[in-house]
Amino acid sequence: MKFQKPVSRESAEWLAFAAVVLLGCALSVFAVLSERNFILKNEHNRLEAQARIVDENLRRQLAGVRSALDSIRKAHLENSPGATGLSIQALRNAMPGVRALALLDKNGHILQSSDEMQDSHLDDADFLRSISKMRDAGTVYVSRPYENTPGTSNIKLSMKVESPPGDTPGVATAILNPAYFDVVMQSVIYAPDMWSSISQRDGFVVLFVPPSLRPGAAIPGLSVVPDDSRMVVQRTIDATQANLDKELVVAVSRSYQEISKPWIRLAIELASLWCVFVLIVGPSIWLLQVKRRSLSVLTEKRAKDAAENAERMELALAGARLGLWDQALPSGLLQVDERAASILGHVDGQPRTILNWRDEIHPDDLDNVVLAFDRHLSGETPRYEAEYRLRHVNGCWVWVQARGKIVERDRQGRPVRILGTRADISASKRHESEIQQLAFYDGLTGLPNRRLLMDRISRAVNLSHRNRQAGAIMFIDLDNFKDLNDTLGHDKGDLLLAQVAARLLEVTRKTDTVARLGGDEFVVLLEELGASDSSVSERAEQIGQNIVQRLSTPYLLSGHEVYSTPSVGVAMFGADTESIDDLMKQADLAMYEAKAAGRNALRLFSPQMQTQAAASVALERDLRGAIARNELHLHYQPIVDADRTMTGVEALVRWNHPRHGPVSPAEFIPLAEKSGLILQIGQWVMEQACEQIRLWGARPESRRLTVSVNISARQMRQPDFVGQVISVLSSSGANPFRLRFELTESMLFSDTEDVIEKMNDLKAMGVGFSLDDFGTGYSSLSYLKRLPLDQLKIDQSFIREALTHTSDATIAKAIVGLAHSLGMLVVAEGVETEAQHTFLAQSHCDSFQGYLYAPPCSAERITALLNTQGLDQVH
Ligand SMILES: Nc1nc2c(ncn2[C@@H]2O[C@H](COP(=O)(O)OP(=O)(O)OP(=O)(O)O)[C@@H](O)[C@H]2O)c(=O)[nH]1
Structure with missing residues (x-):
């Protein structure tokens, strides 16, 4: 099927659909990105806050440690070891972030310590080396992390203790409490994927939470998070500011994957939504368009069909030369279209409105038309149909055939409108009468032919049965007509026949029928001659003699005077006549009798003739x-x-x-x-x-x-x-x-x-x-x-x-x-x-x-x- 029409509309719909989808997708992307940014930013802020907590804690502890170490150092310098020992213990107790405090000589021997020092290894080579490298008395030196129990990192913070003159210089050392920091760092963890760490700038991790995911004790680089898959917030404790020998870095991080989950979910949801939208709305539009197209095709087809029907109707009406009329009832106001009007000579191509439609109808036809019309209106006939004459503008009469049907009724069922056609049937009426003429009339004389004669005789005989009036038929045959034809020619014969016909019409009444049977045979039908047999035969004989006499008078045929005589046979009919055939035979027989009697004679049929005829048949x-x-x-x-x-x-x-x-x-x-x-x-x-x-x-x-x-x-x-x-x-x-x-x-x-x-x-x-x-x-x-x-x-x-x-x-x-x-x-x-x-x-x-x-x-x-x-x- 070929769809042609609303292509532009469909395109517009698809464009709108695409625009909605694109806009929606764009908005969704924007929303997702905004969400993402918001989440990241939020997350960053949160991580930052958490990092700050750890950072501040650490700083506080570091400051405490410095102060404790400084106190130990000072006490040592003032040379009050007892007091130092007591104060170390007290200091340690006052600082939850410190596991142990100690005063060591330069060889790592503990001079004084808090109780917790027993399990600490302070004499390892690294530490001793670092002591030897401590130059600055105000700086807190941070050791490399080490593990004395697996999985637990320890770190030592040490300050150089300048011994009293002559004494060996040592160090005051604090071992930080990993459990404390662990708690602190655990406290900032708010998501399972979150990491928290304290590390040295050069990459040595001091503490890492959760410890199970600790990436390694000594990972080179600044970050404990080596890849980009995590969001990391770092806070650096500046070495100079904090008087440390190296910077410490507090880092908290979260996995991007985890952080992104909400906005990725949002993205997936929105994408799904749009997919669903596209999958639902797209086919819906397509279906709608297909339906609309087929609807439009149907509508178009209907419109085309209607147009074609109208055209066909117009052609049919034009071809059949049918005009339309429309009559309102009961006003009788008649409207005719231009074709119906043109039948009557109105050729201006305009429809007409006729107020008094009866005025146009031939008076002889009016009764029939009105009767047919009324019969249809009263429901007696399914349609109105009539043939009648209408007045043409030039004054003559035009035969029309009108057909119509009630097309509208009021609530009570009374007809209010009748619609119909009108056709000019003058030509067919003419042909009809020509055919009638050919079928029922003789071409040469114009007289009724045998067929019409038989019909008339039959009607006359039937009538005579009813009204008891007798009539007669006369067979007239010209004598020796063949000779005339042969001598003067057929044309003259024709002329004679025409004159004979004219003379017969002259001598008969209008009510009588003069017919030509063929050749030189004529028949005169005389009706209503009277009631009694004798008067009928007398009158018939009288008329017959008249005919013989009139036809025997010389004829003038194109200048030739010609003599012709007829032989006439007469047969009477009346109430007791049964067979028309017999009647015809009787007249024929009488005519033959007249011929036999020497021609130019008239004979009335008598039963004896019949007998004689029968006798001659027997003789033959x-x-x-x-x-x-x-x-x-x-x-x-x-x-x-x-x-x-x-x-x-x-x-x-x-x-x-x-x-x-x-x-x-x-x-x-x-x-x-x-x-x-x-x-x-x-x-x-x-x-x-x-x-x-x-x-x-x-x-x-x-x-x-x-x-x-x-x-x-x-x-x-x-x-x-x-x-x-x-x-x-x-x-x-x-x-x-x-x-x-x-x-x-x-x-x-x-x-x-x-x-x-x-x-x-x-x-x-x-x-x-x-x-x-x-x-x-x-x-x-x-x-x-x-x-x-x-x-x-x-x-x-x-x-x-x-x-x-x-x-x-x-x-x-x-x-x-x-x-x-x-x-x-x-x-x-x-x-x-x-x-x-x-x-x-x-x-x-x-x-x-x-x-x-x-x-x-x-x-x-x-x-x-x-x-x-x-x-x-x-x-
Ligand atoms: N001119 C002319 N002759 C016709 C026509 N029809 C028939 N005839 C001739 O009319 C003649 C009729 O002759 P018949 O009636 O048989 O014989 P007839 O010569 O009249 O002799 P009888 O009737 O015995 O007196 C025939 O010669 C036909 O050929 C016609 O239409 N015109």
Whole structure:
């Protein structure tokens, strides 16, 4: 862990600590030294006092001895030996420091003495020598110390005694009493380590206490204490002053070691104290600092965390574009920060205080906001949350999302402060509505799509259950819209769809729903049409007819006038409607009925329709096995020339249902188209026709007969259609030049190039082509000339009306002219009367087909007819 902060403070603490320790140590040293000095000085003074005691005693004794010796000397000089003897004894008795007194001649013979003299050796050589050296009569001569009992030093003090004239000079001698001095010196000893001594200047120790530690009888030098380890106080008895022949030194001493003990103890105590102080205070400071450092690190970390949290919070708020608000209760005084204020266009970067917060809220949203707010205040919700609009400074409304929570209550628990955030959700609201639009509305027309429609229908049906009001749904499908797309282009188709949507909205009520299911399918949901069934269907039919009529009015698409019609299927719903799916199917079925009825029509769903639908489903099911069960067969309708000679036939498929008998192609071909069975049936028809061509080809009367086969768009769109034809031709052995395919105009609109290519391939093999129902579709002359067509078949509608409507006659003639000019022949179909034949023949029509000449009949019949060429017999 890295501690950075209060380094200076810590250093200061360590400096202070060091200063205290140093100062303390210095003071301690000073105290110890002072103590030492005091002790030494004290000790010195004391030793001095003790030395003085010994010194004074000694001086007194010496003075006494001098006086005694002097008395003996004088007595001797006065020559009164008896008196001398008595006085010596008396003198000795008077002096406790003297053990014996004696008067000696120069040879050391005792002339007179005190009683104690018996054990004294006064005749030793040293002494005699010293007597001989005594020159001065007034001087007291001090002998060398000697021992007559081991361990006890004796000393003699002697004065020269001038004998009366003629007599031998002698000496008066006093032997000092060592016991006395011992007592004196013992009395000054106050410590076991203390020594006390009397010695001669030249180092001879006279007396030493304690005697056991006596360093030696004759130690050269002035001091009896040879080393520096002792404190010594000496007092010298000056030889001149005391009339001695040599100086005496009184010394008392003590061991420095002993003397120093108190201050050394003090020093040790103080040192220990400081050691303890250092050992306690130092680690304490260290611990304190470590703790403080970790505390400061913790505090720093907390502060950093708090700062980071605040920063994160700020970032989060900024990132989430959240503003803060703070509201006091019950005053309602609202304070918003600058971000919350900026949402409403206050860009001065200042917080705002709002007195009346309700004023800013959109009136439509206010109730919800207040409700949410009150629910939170009353404790019903854990937090307050609302989405609403606020007035922007520029006057528009801004969608915001507000969230908040009570953060403070009074003692009674009543909320006094609520804190929260505010976010601008205009963009997400916009996206929401865009998504809503995409999810529920059709992009092209803006109408509700299937999903929304289903929801509305479901709600409408539920409502009708409750209020017993019936409604209707209308399926609207534009007729042949594909053709319009194919001819005018998808863009125009789109324009038409948009206009259809607009028109539907025009003719319906606001409460109705107009939806686009997809493609050219629209649905109108009509609600609350009334209570009774009959009135409901009447009103629905009326509205439906309105719609048919309105949608059938020509459209103007970028300058092109376009005609379009709708097929409308209507289904009613009411209290007894159970399934919406069924309802939708019903409307769908009705719409298909309208288509089947020729388009541009309206059909109301009826239960019979359902039955019919079910029947057609059953029929379709039966159709699936019809080929295998041999129920299909071909009929051939003759095509004749102007002389009514049969030149060809059109193969027409027939179905003989085992139960229902013959089923009309108009009934089952659409079913086959719808179910895809047309491919199977178409293939079968082609095979049958080719087989017939082969058969007829073998007979001279029928060899030149062409057989026209209807080809459905689905068949033609098969990628291997040409291959299939080749295969059928080769397997049947039919002459391709006798095979003619009849195509419808509509199949040429899509994948035109592909169709042309296939036609060219087949044409190259000899297969002919005829364009069926010509004139009913949106034929484009530009591609008509590109198609390898042999024939145009004028639709029978023109033939039927040709004699009554001049326009149809004109169209029929125009078609003939057009075909001839493009090198094609013209076949008129549906010719039923002689008048029609005459008209068509006069119009230079090349071939004719119709009941006037022959109805569709079996191949055998055709063969028979050919044999006789008696078409009249057919009827
Ligand atoms: N322009 C345009 N065409 C569309 C759109 N959606 C689907 N279609 C076309 O609308 C046509 C719908 O045709 P259908 O309803 O099946 O057939 P139809 O030609 O109207 O014939 P009937 O309904 O039998 O009368 C198809 O060709 C689709 O390709 C669209 O959004 N815009």
